Amino acid sequence: MNQRExxxxxxAQLAHAEGIIQALRDHEVxxxxxxxxxxxxxxxxxxxxxxxxxxxxxxxxxxxxxxxLDGTVTSWNAGAQHIYGYRPDEMIGxxxxxxxxxxxxxxxxxxxxxxxxxxxxxxxxxxxxTKDGRRIPVSLTISPIRNAAGAIIGASKIVRDITERKRAExxxxxxxxxxxxxMKALPVGVSFSNDANCRHVSGxxxxxxxxxxxxxxxxxASAPHSDAPGRRIRYFVHGREITExxxxxxxxxxxxxxxxxxxxxxxxxxxxxxxxxxxxxPIRDAQGNVTGGVAVTVDITARKQAEERLKHSLQEKxxxxxxxxxxxxxxxxxxxxxxxxxxxTLDPALRGQFREVRDRVRSMALVHEKLYxxxxxxxxxxxxxxxxxxTYLWRAHGSGTARIRLTLDxxxxxxxxxxxxxxxxxxxxxxxxxxKHAFAGRAEGEVTxxxxxxxxxxxxxxxxxxxxxxxxxxxxxxxxxxxxxxxxMLAGQLHGTVQAVTGAGTEFVIEFAHPRAETSxxxxxx
Amino acid sequence: xxxxxxxxxxxxxxxxAARHRLRLFVAGNxxxxxxxxxxxxxxxxxxxxxxxxxxxxxVLQDFxxxxxxxxxxxxxxxxxxxxxxxxxxxxxxxxxxxxxxxxLPSAVA
Numbered sequence: 043m044n045q046r047e048x049x050x051x052x053x054a055q056l057a058h059a060e061g062i063i064q065a066l067r068d069h070e071v072x073x074x075x076x077x078x079x080x081x082x083x084x085x086x087x088x089x090x091x092x093x094x095x096x097x098x099x100x101x102x103x104x105x106x107x108x109x110x111l112d113g114t115v116t117s118w119n120a121g122a123q124h125i126y127g128y129r130p131d132e133m134i135g136x137x138x139x140x141x142x143x144x145x146x147x148x149x150x151x152x153x154x155x156x157x158x159x160x161x162x163x164x165x166x167x168x169x170x171x172t173k174d175g176r177r178i179p180v181s182l183t184i185s186p187i188r189n190a191a192g193a194i195i196g197a198s199k200i201v202r203d204i205t206e207r208k209r210a211e212x213x214x215x216x217x218x219x220x221x222x223x224x225m226k227a228l229p230v231g232v233s234f235s236n237d238a239n240c241r242h243v244s245g246x247x248x249x250x251x252x253x254x255x256x257x258x259x260x261x262x263a264s265a266p267h268s269d270a271p272g273r274r275i276r277y278f279v280h281g282r283e284i285t286e287x288x289x290x291x292x293x294x295x296x297x298x299x300x301x302x303x304x305x306x307x308x309x310x311x312x313x314x315x316x317x318x319x320x321x322x323x324p325i326r327d328a329q330g331n332v333t334g335g336v337a338v339t340v341d342i343t344a345r346k347q348a349e350e351r352l353k354h355s356l357q358e359k360x361x362x363x364x365x366x367x368x369x370x371x372x373x374x375x376x377x378x379x380x381x382x383x384x385x386x387t388l389d390p391a392l393r394g395q396f397r398e399v400r401d402r403v404r405s406m407a408l409v410h411e412k413l414y415x416x417x418x419x420x421x422x423x424x425x426x427x428x429x430x431x432x433t434y435l436w437r438a439h440g441s442g443t444a445r446i447r448l449t450l451d452x453x454x455x456x457x458x459x460x461x462x463x464x465x466x467x468x469x470x471x472x473x474x475x476x477x478k479h480a481f482a483g484r485a486e487g488e489v490t491x492x493x494x495x496x497x498x499x500x501x502x503x504x505x506x507x508x509x510x511x512x513x514x515x516x517x518x519x520x521x522x523x524x525x526x527x528x529x530x531m532l533a534g535q536l537h538g539t540v541q542a543v544t545g546a547g548t549e550f551v552i553e554f555a556h557p558r559a560e561t562s563x564x565x566x567x568x
Numbered sequence: 569x570x571x572x573x574x575x576x577x578x579x580x581x582x583x584x585a586a587r588h589r590l591r592l593f594v595a596g597n598x599x600x601x602x603x604x605x606x607x608x609x610x611x612x613x614x615x616x617x618x619x620x621x622x623x624x625x626x627v628l629q630d631f632x633x634x635x636x637x638x639x640x641x642x643x644x645x646x647x648x649x650x651x652x653x654x655x656x657x658x659x660x661x662x663x664x665x666x667x668x669x670x671x672l673p674s675a676v677a
């Protein structure tokens with residue numbers, strides 16, 4: 043082989059070697075052929091792994107830093123730049139002490155010692171310094187870096203900026219503390235369920251006191267433990283026992299809506315009974331799904347007891363008032379009977395006058411009788427009163443009244459006692475007047491009594507007879523008759539008017555105001 | 569660069585050239601070996617046509633042939649034509665390099 047051939051041979055070998063190197067460099071090789079065997083090296087895959095790792099490190103929001111055992115930074119990713127503010131060229135090759143506050147340098151030295159012993163440090167929370175001098179809370183994870191021989195040559199650090207997390211934690215802690223304080227301070231019971239089936243119900247201290255349970259007891263009636271206190275508490279609405287599903291908390295969760303306050307009677311296992319006004323609302327997660335519920339229970343036992351006492355006291359007063367009306371009526375009736383008895387001993391001319399007195403007292407007694415018979419002790423149903431009074435008068439005035447027909451046209455009008463008494467006396471006078479004088483010399487006649495109310499709230503009471511009429515020469519307003527004078531006086535008391543029409547018989551019309559509002563302002567309880 | 573039509577005419581004499589002996593060394597179905605196989609098949613269909621004979625050697629089965637030819641890595645293509653031998657390492661993705669080794673004008677590909 044001459045020299046030229048030798049050179050060509052060497053060049054060929056060189057080209058061959060270059061081809062191999064180029065293929066290796068281009069990662070186009072997948073096996074190396076040795077003298078004995080073939081070694082698959084999967085270079086491409088290894089390269090891909092490396093590229094993925096590099097991408098992860100670069101895209102990580104966490105700082106990923108490596109350093110050697112002297113503390114010199116050997117790598118510094120984009121996350122590190124973002125957190126600390128230093129660029130890679132400012133940090134690589136530099137000691138990493140500048141990002142550690144002076145008082146924490148010793149801590150860092152102990153980390154280094156531990157890493158050198160092969161230990162890792164996970165999620166250690168401490169403080170670091172940024173380029174612009176801010177102190178930021180961070181979470182550190184430090185692991186040793188080993189070479190191929192397994193010797194520790196440095197440390198890798200993953201540093202997470204936990205400023206936001208710390209802030210959020212503080213917020214949550216503050217909110218929790220506020221909530222806890224609120225729960226403790228609330229005078230009403232608040233109970234919670236954190237599951238959509240209300241199998242576990244817990245509550246604030248007010249609820250625990252209300253239901254006489256301990257802080258770890260389960261208030262749910264469907265609690266897994268058969269001896270859970272919640273299973274032995276019974277609930278009643280208007281005396282009817284209800285199931286757990288009807289309670290506001292359970293309904294709020296099941297119906298996924300707020301449940302307005304409802305009154306419950308609670309029977310505790312120890313026999314104690316109390317009343318509560320309870321309302322419920324569902325608790326939803328961020329997606330709007332119901333994940334539990336909350337109920338508020340207000341102890342209204344005292345209010346219920348006060349209501350009961352008030353009701354009882356009112357009932358007592360009502361009974362007393364009825365009793366008083368009864369006695370007044372009885373006394374008036376006694377007076378009327380005494381007058382009647384006295385009249386019997388007198389000569390007929392005086393007897394008639396005594397009987398007029400008797401009828402007047404009687405008409406007043408009847409008002410009290412109607413009062414204690416009515417539901418409403420302050421008001422008299424005047425149509426009812428008029429019917430009773432006229433029936434009495436027709437009976438009391440003996441056989442003569444049989445030929446005088448009584449026609450009633452009465453609308454219901456409820457009058458207060460102050461109006462019922464004068465109005466009753468007026469009716470008494472006019473009816474007695476008609477009975478005594480209207481049909482003198484007549485075989486028969488008719489008296490019509492009408493009671494009407496107008497839309498304007500005026501009451502009109504009409505007493506009409508088809509008798510002989512008033513004497514032509516009589517000015518009834520000037521009449522010496524006590525009856526007619528009484529009618530005018532009493533109409534004055536009612537702030538009303540009296541009119542008389544005479545011709546074919548006589549008609550008296552009494553009108554007075556009876557505002558509708560009076561009904562509501564003076565009405566007592568039903 | 570020559571226009572395509574001219575390139576096609578220039579390729580015509582190549583068909584009459586001496587037959588090439590191609591030996592492709594692969595390592596089983598490893599990705600680079602598979603890629604080399606596909607690239608070579610395209611080259612044969614498109615350019616070499618019947619003007620070659622191809623042998624595929626799997627070094628996992630037979631590494632001695634590879635060693636004898638100094639093929640130290642796979643994939644590798646050993647081309648014997650007109651008394652000369654050229655070895656191309658890699659996936660044969662660089663068509664110019666392959667055609668140069670075959671002494672064919674590169675514009676054909």
